[in-house]
Every structure is written in structure tokens, then in C-alpha cells.
Amino acid sequence: MKIYSVAEVTGYLRELLEADSLLADLWISGEVSNLLESAAGHLYFTLKDEASQLRCVLFHRARLDLTLENGMAAVAHGRISIYEVSGALQFYVDVVQPEGMGILHLEFERLKVKLAEEGLFEPARKRALPPFPQRIGVVTSPDSAVLHDIINIISRRYPLVELVLAPTPVQGDGAATGIVQAFNTINETEGIDLVILARGGGSLEELWAFNEEKVARAIYASRVPVISGVGHDTDFTIADFVADKRAPTPSAAAELAVPHRAELEARLQSHSRALVAALSREFAQYRQRIDELTRVSSMHLGNLLTISQEKLRGRELKLGSLSPLATLERGYALVQHAATGEVISRIDHVHRGDAIEVKVSDGQFKSRVTGSKKGLQAWMNSFPSKKR
């Protein structure tokens, strides 16, 4: 036999209690009494029924909107353990709801709050869907109407993808585990860039797998974005909150997953039209430039011509001043032998009786030499003498 210390016993009890999976996660209903709020904001109360009572503590961080009151019939979720300092058995509560809700609703609300606090629903962590996915993982039950709908819709809208089916039960025992395993398999498969998680409509019980924590965590941990399409428009599951994109139905999930063929064809057409328009515009601009260049160059050519013409006229004028015609105009005459055309510029060139030809500015006449005299003195003297 051994003698134990008190702490050893309470410590041992605590280990025992905390090793028990039922006591680690359970809902308890009862009437609230002895309600007390500590300065730190923790709530201490007792849950009791006709036969028994249980001490409860609700720590500040886990508080809900609900205002607890003595005498209230409530349902609380939490774990059972021992507070070693006082040796008292305690119910460590994380959620309290008024009594009257079904257990699934309670569980749904509890998990929703818990995962929201953990940040699993944060809009900031939602990933964008690939605009043109190439391999889409489909997590749903095989041979279901849902699967056929998804195949039909995607085949009609955008047949350029490969659907990779990851079959799993989506209802009943093992559904949640199956979904988690399907996600694991998909994460290990190369090239998948999007996952559709789908199930047709059903009751809260039938859709329950999609409200289980491990499914939520599998979606959160998915390597690629997840679209959820579970149940009908009005059904919201925890999976919907965690998914990167929530579709109201499985068909809507398929539609969200791929672009629409008609839309793509319209886009291609508008691009083709834009290309033709842009090239025509380009051509028109070039044509305009060519026109301008032609105009400009012909203008230059015209200028050049004018300049040449002016130069030519200048030359002509100069030429005119050198011409013997101008000299003749001034009263001089050109005298040539009529027979030879030899120009007579000296008196020795002529003899009495020679036939000569005299050219003046506007004509010519024939003449005969009747006499000649050398020296210019006599000719000079014939001019009237200048008066000094």
C-alpha cells in the first residue's frame, strides 16, 4: 500500500477525466443557478436538475451574445475536468444556448462560432478561383444525379477540362471521413487546380457530414480553391462557410467552376473584330501619311522647278547683254565681205570695189566700197569738237 498526497489524487483524477472522449466534448442541459460574474469577466454558475447539480465555469473569451439568468433552462457545451486547487469537479463551458434547440442546431451554432473565432471563415483567406481551370477535382458520391448534372453542365459550358472524380459517401456514418480522405487524395494528385464539393438537397441530418469539424478543416487545408455546392439554395452548411466560394446548389457550383463557352466565343469574336478594326485604322493612317508625303514632295519639286527657271532667266539676261545684237542696237554695224562672209574689222581687209554686206540691228543691206583711207584721225575730226 502507498499513501498518496491530495495533489497526486486530484492530478490522477484529472488525467482520467481528460482522457475520456465523452467527457472531453459533451452537451449538458439543466437549470442555471448561483450565477456569478468575476471581476475578470468569467461566469461561474451551477447547472442543476431534480436529482443533481454540477459546477460550471465559462471563461471570458468563450462568451456568447446570450445573457444568462438564474432559473433559465439552458444547454451548455464543454468538457469535464477537476479544478485541482479546490478539488472540485467542474464543467468547463464554451457555449451556452437556451433549451429548446435540437442537438444538431446546437452543434452547428457551436462549431460555427468556434471556427469563426479561429478565422476559418475569414473573407481575406478565400482564394480566387482559377479563371480557366484544367483539372477539376469532384468530391461527391459516385453515380449520383448530382455527379451527372455536374458532368453535363461542365461538358456543355467548357469541355476543355478534365474532371477528376474522388468518390465518397456524402451521407451517414463514414461520410465525413470519406470526404476528408477524398480531399487528401486530391491534394496528392498532380495538376488539380480546383475542387467542387457537392451533394444534393436533404434534411439537416442528411447534410450533417458537411457540418462536421474535420470536413471544415479538410476544406480549409485544401491545396487548391474549393467550391461548395451542398443542398438547396436555403441550406447553409459549415462547409459553405469555409469554402473559397459557396454555390447555392451542385449545378451552380459546376457553373461557377468554368467559364461559359458562349461568353468565350463572344470574346473571341470581339477580339477578331477589334483586330480588323485596328489594322484598318493602321492602314488608313499610312494611306494618309503617303498622301501627305506626296503633297509635300511635289511641293518641293515645284519649288525646285521655280528656282531653276529663275536661274535660267538670269543666265538668259546675262547672255543677252553679251550678244552683238545689243551692240548693233546702239548704232554699230557688222561689216562682212559679201563673197566670203569674212568680218571686216581693219581697213586693210577692203579694197575699192569690194562688195560688202552690212548688218544693222534689224536687217542688212548690200553695198560696194567706193574708197578707203587708213587712220582714224580724219574720222575723229569729223565729230564736233568739245568745248572746254
Next chain:
Amino acid sequence: MDEQLSFEEALNRLEKITQTLEGGGLRLEEAIALFEDGIRLAKICNEQLNAAELKISQIQTPFEQEQESKDESP
């Protein structure tokens, strides 16, 4: 090598080409080459859309393996 372009790549390239051509300021040979490229890409996209047939494959999940072993045992 163009035949291996994915639809997305072809469409993205087409979009860029349209933008460049609409931006203008190109040499005429460049504009014509881009135009030809663009029309060819649009054709590739259209052909892919028209020719494609949805591929479906299935990966082995533990659930499937269980189903199969159940089917085999009488």
C-alpha cells in the same frame, strides 16, 4: 508549338495582341504580323472550344477501394 498552347495562354496572348494593335504607333509590317498572329490565336481558341471533349478520370479513394473489395467478396 502554337498547337500546344492552352486555351488560357492563347486567349491571353490574343488579348495582349489586340491591346498592342489598338495602341497603334507600329510599323506597318509589325501591325500586319500582329494581326496575323491574333487571327491565328483566335482560330486556335475557337478550334479548341469546338474540338474539346470533356475528359473524366477517377482517382482511387479509400471509399472506392472498400466498395471494390465488397463487390469481390460474395
